[in-house]
Amino acid sequence: MLEIRNLHASIAGKEILNGVDLTIRDGEIHALMGTNGAGKSTLSNVIVGHPAYEVTQGTITFNGQDLLAMKTEERATAGIFMSFQQPIEIPGVSMQQFMRAAVNARRKALGKEELKATDFLKMMRERRKLVEIDSKLVNRSVNEGFSGGEKKRNEIFQMAMLEPTFCILDETDSGLDVDALRIVAEGFNRLRTDETSALVITHYQRLLDYIHPDFVHVLLDGRIVKSGGPELAQEIEDRGFDWIKEKQ
């Protein structure tokens, strides 16, 4: 599904990623761990096409397509979704307007017709139950006045609406209490199919108690320095990152 080869990327002239290699196949969940500033968010931003980041070397292919040649919105409609670490508030743009534009863009890319208004509303109703989002929230402006937990749930709600094939959860667990974490993680798990893959970025084991990764990677100084199975996450939880650094 996603193949990253020798990826180098910088922001404002500062190199953050320096030679990332990562292959994610259909249906796999990969966890990406690492200290602050290791480049985890940079990697996710580069995958989704944030304009502030510059790729200086390397390739990313997504289902055989050259991802780096695609615009941000084209990557999204091709099936890539990122749950933001800090979801953006958009005053004046209602969740409905926003979701309708997004869902129809995705459908268009899939060669489907635009959803009728009634079908769209029905879909909104069904999907918001997945993450136990209040109907009041979906009638408000995008993320405006939402609590931290509501914003994260809203991210998963959007995922439910857009049915992506590749998801990035960028520190989705940050700022969530245990109950909210469970709701968000269970929502994600219910949305998964055999074809969906994910890259889960986290500092902690606790999210991985709910979303079980097939592989765990450690990113340090812009490179993946260690990969393993789920047990690696537990080991990091117990021992921290220093032992990996020392081995370098």
Next chain:
Amino acid sequence: MNSAQQYIDLYASQRDLICHHSAPVMNAVRDAAMEQFQQRGFPSLKEERYRYTDVTKAFAPDYGVNLNRVQVPINPREVFRCDVPNLSTHLAYVVNDQPLFERDIPYVSSLRQACIDHPELVVKYYNKAATGLALLNTALAQDGLFVYVPKNQHMERPLQVLNLLRSGVDMMVNRRVLIVLEEGADATLLLCDHAMDRVLFLTTQVIEVFCADRSRLDLYELEETHTRCRRFSNLHVHVGSDCVVSHNSITLYNGLTRNTTDVVLDGERSEITLNGCVVADKRQHVDNNTLVDHRAPSCTSRQLYKYVVDEEAVGAFAGKMLVRKDAQKTDSKETNANLCAATTARIYTQPMLEIYADDVQCSHGSTVGVLDEQALFYMQQRGISADEARLLLKFAFVGQVIDSIRLEPLRERLHYLVEKRFRGELNKCTGCALCK
């Protein structure tokens, strides 16, 4: 040479013709108005209230003036429908500056007719506040609309006035509206400007409003003309005590527009709301200038003007709140927020506050911003194209003004029109047969 001269000459040579096709009450104030205009000429860019709009330049071309009151050969209803679905209104047309009624409308007549039916009212209220450009309008205007709602009466259906500009040659139009609400009366008016021909149009418009105690007025103005139209509007509102008055001015499509709005709060406990929404691109120019004069205690004034300018458009807003010595307990707020969607677009903003009373609550503020990059990225990550995302943000920005409109069908219609405008589908007016 100051372009005022051609208007002075026009008046000197055509005075009799102008008067012949007008009414004695209107003619009575003409000479004095022209004399004052002659002394001052057009306001120059050096004048505080005209810093952002070059009046002389707009008036310089040689426009035709229909002083002979030749009927413009159209049936407005056949060529034009300015629909607001689900809004039941009384419809009046003003073709250039000639009012046209298909049937009697309660409380509404032409000014010339009013000079016969209610000469005492016209004498009392007509041309009582004219200054500057309004004086030229007084000198040249031959007819207009008269809205008169007597004591405690209620205008059941809103009055919708379609101002249609129609001409085969460059044309100057002098429109006039006089609105008199007696004690406890209420009225709702919607004035829509449309241009039907691609010639150069110069419109001067004077709207004089007198709200007696306890009256209510909702006045909406929507401009949807074209890039060759110049509009100079002077709105003067005189407010008694315990009134609730709102004015919404929406400039959706235009060439050059200058709206001057002067409000005098002369009675206690009245509320005035002035809202403005401007969408401009190409080389469009929109200048809103307001003066809210708090003369009496315990009044509330609210101003909210929002602009979205793109390409090479120029937006200007200058608003002054004047709180006089006796206007204690004034509650006054003025906000001007602007979105500059391109580096080539320009915004000038000048909120002003002048306070002579010591027990008041006043605030004013203005902002000029660009589109939120983070919000754009967020939307694009959800698959929304960059263009669509920009559109949603612009739409959201002015939505706040439209949401404040009390008439729900109009509110919905305006949301629709604004969206179309941002989508570039409103290069000409909507819903009219001309655009087929």
